[in-house]
Amino acid sequence: MKVVILCGGQGTRIRGVDDNLPKPMIPVGRFPILWHIMKYYAQWGHNQFILCLGYKGQVIKDFFMNYEAHTNDFTITLGNSKSIKYHNKHSESDWEVTLAETGLNSMTGARLKKVQKYLAGEEDFMFTYGDGIGNIDIDKLIQFHLSHGKIMTVTGVRPPGRFGELVSDNHGNVTEFNEKPQTSEGRISGGFFICSKEIFKYLPDKDDLVFEQEPMRQLVRDGEMMAYEHDGFWQPMDTYRDYILLNELYEKGKAPWVVWDR
Numbered sequence: 001m002k003v004v005i006l007c008g009g010q011g012t013r014i015r016g017v018d019d020n021l022p023k024p025m026i027p028v029g030r031f032p033i034l035w036h037i038m039k040y041y042a043q044w045g046h047n048q049f050i051l052c053l054g055y056k057g058q059v060i061k062d063f064f065m066n067y068e069a070h071t072n073d074f075t076i077t078l079g080n081s082k083s084i085k086y087h088n089k090h091s092e093s094d095w096e097v098t099l100a101e102t103g104l105n106s107m108t109g110a111r112l113k114k115v116q117k118y119l120a121g122e123e124d125f126m127f128t129y130g131d132g133i134g135n136i137d138i139d140k141l142i143q144f145h146l147s148h149g150k151i152m153t154v155t156g157v158r159p160p161g162r163f164g165e166l167v168s169d170n171h172g173n174v175t176e177f178n179e180k181p182q183t184s185e186g187r188i189s190g191g192f193f194i195c196s197k198e199i200f201k202y203l204p205d206k207d208d209l210v211f212e213q214e215p216m217r218q219l220v221r222d223g224e225m226m227a228y229e230h231d232g233f234w235q236p237m238d239t240y241r242d243y244i245l246l247n248e249l250y251e252k253g254k255a256p257w258v259v260w261d262r
Helices: 033-043 057-065 067-071 108-114 138-148 197-202 214-221 240-251
Strands: 003-007 048-053 074-077 083-086 096-101 124-129 132-134 152-157 165-168 174-178 193-196 225-230 234-236
Touching (some): 003 033, 003 108, 033 048, 048 108, 124 138, 138 152, 138 193, 138 225, 152 214, 193 197, 197 214, 214 225, 234 240
Parallel strands (some): 003 124, 048 096, 152 225
Antiparallel strands (some): 074 083, 124 193, 132 234, 152 193, 165 174
């Protein structure tokens, strides 16, 4: 299946990182979080991507136009006929990346609508945000979607806690402390959607269309949305603290989403 990724919103700037970058290009380790999301999908065999660009989209275009230089060591010989020799290889040579301008001020539903033409002939496709990562079992997600026959599947995740969680006994002795717990009750949408082509009937062509509002509410009213429950790791990059957490996990080799050789 093709994978559509929302990369165009201005989002919340994360102080202390780089206000000149669109959020999907904020790095986790050496590479943008967008790359990590794409790399994760590719490990499950899905390497055709459609990126919905908007705010500072040129930064994302430049990254992929100069992908070899961004991902490899190289030697460049300067002069009238300069040459470049790359010293190592990457495993993304079979990726197909469509970079689509979907408007500076378009909302999420409008961005998806604007890339409909790149999904012609597709019965189903995957759809997610460019600033959240998890270790969702993509094969099981697809199987679940195909099994119920509804228009859309949303991955329901347990939101990560924002504060440390203390567990104590009746005498006040702390028996457990979790720095970043997940809530034990309730779920939120974690993205990682799968949609059938029928989704576009719910998307009128208007720039202020918010996917998470009327389209999703109408899908619920029509009984056309199902939730795939994911109890594993999921983490958005909404704040500076999130940025630090994701980078610490990656640098320590404890990133649950890294299922490829580093």
